[in-house]
Amino acid sequence: MKIKILLLLGGIYLSSPIMAQGLQIQDKPLPCIEKTFSVVVHIPKDTLGDIYIREDQVQDAIDTMNVYFAPICARFELCEFNVIENFQYSIPANTNEWEQMKVKYQQNNRINVFIVLSIPWVPFDCGYTDLGGLEFPQRDALMLKLICLTDLPKSLSHEMGHYFGLLDTYGTENTPPELVDGSNCETAGDLICDTPADPFVPGDTLSPKYLHADIPCRFVFEGEDPAGQYYTPDVGNMMTLYPDTCRCGFTQQQFHKMVDIYRTSMGSW
Ligand SMILES: [Zn+2]
Structure with a gap:
């Protein structure tokens, strides 16, 4: 009888570490990339020649983003606030103009963020960001609507999620x-x-x-x-x-996907 109880207890003892391990797989610690990304923000002037946003407003959005990316030890640092004289780009007419903007103003070794007044071909989302652009930083960039940056403080983090390869939770047409x-x-x-x-x-x-x-x-x-x-x-x-x-x-798997994209893009950073 005693032996049976011991065996039973032994069985419980043996099985609990296995269960704990199972749980640990789900909640395994996130990888830490220990990376600070330099961000350059480009702001085209409006038709009156005015600059429609202040540097401290951009800094606020970046501070918010740093909170949400902290679990994987990714940080963002505003390194330049670049004013673009050409007001045409404050409302890029189509994706061709967006491509032109990137060719003209994109800076190497930085995450390039363009803040515009409107994106006519994007009526619903806050931005138009190259999906997984982190892998091609010399070519790809983020574009965000002014109203989102000022009134929806997490929208830059959402767009950065796209830049790190994440889709919207409802998916895409494809x-x-x-x-x-x-x-x-x-x-x-x-x-x-x-x-x-x-x-x-x-x-x-x-x-x-x-x-x-x-x-x-x-x-x-x-x-x-x-x-x-x-x-x-x-x-x-x-x-x-x-x-x-x-x-x-973000969820655990979203973080893992972002880290995977970063790791495949490390040659670019
Ligand atoms: Zn989105």
Whole structure:
């Protein structure tokens, strides 16, 4: 009897480290890249020749970004506030003009951020950023609308997520819709498995279709996925288009993807 109890206890003792290990895999510490990126911000003057943003407003957005990227020890430092005389670029007319801006003003060994008044071909998102641009810093850049930088303080962090290779949580036109049960998460939606399926359609009005009219950040969407399950997206994810005030960070897998992109791009930095 005693032996049996001991064996039983031994079994419990032996099994607990295995369980703990299983949990540790999910919550394994994030890699630390220990990298400070130099950021150059380009601001075209407006049609009146005025500069529509101050350096301290840009610094605030960068300070916010440093909080959200701290878990992987990535930091951003504003190294230059570059004013562009050509007012045409304050509202680039099309992607050709965006390409021209980068060819003319892009600086090497820095993350290039252009702050513009409007991006006519991007009605819904706050910016137009080269996806995974971190791998090609001499060619790729971020573009952010002024109103987002000033009024939605986490929008620069969202765009930086794109620059580090992350998709919006609802995916793109090129990715199939993600199912709520996550069974196709590697090939659908945002291609990340620890971000729940997000049914948001860019251009839709958020409230009351998706969000409760009176309770901030409360998801109420009643639609079902193709398998008949209700959505429970994380409205607090940095890569959603839910209100900026709801956004509170990236997931583990999003961080891992960003670190992977950084590691493949290290020759460029
Ligand atoms: Zn986005």
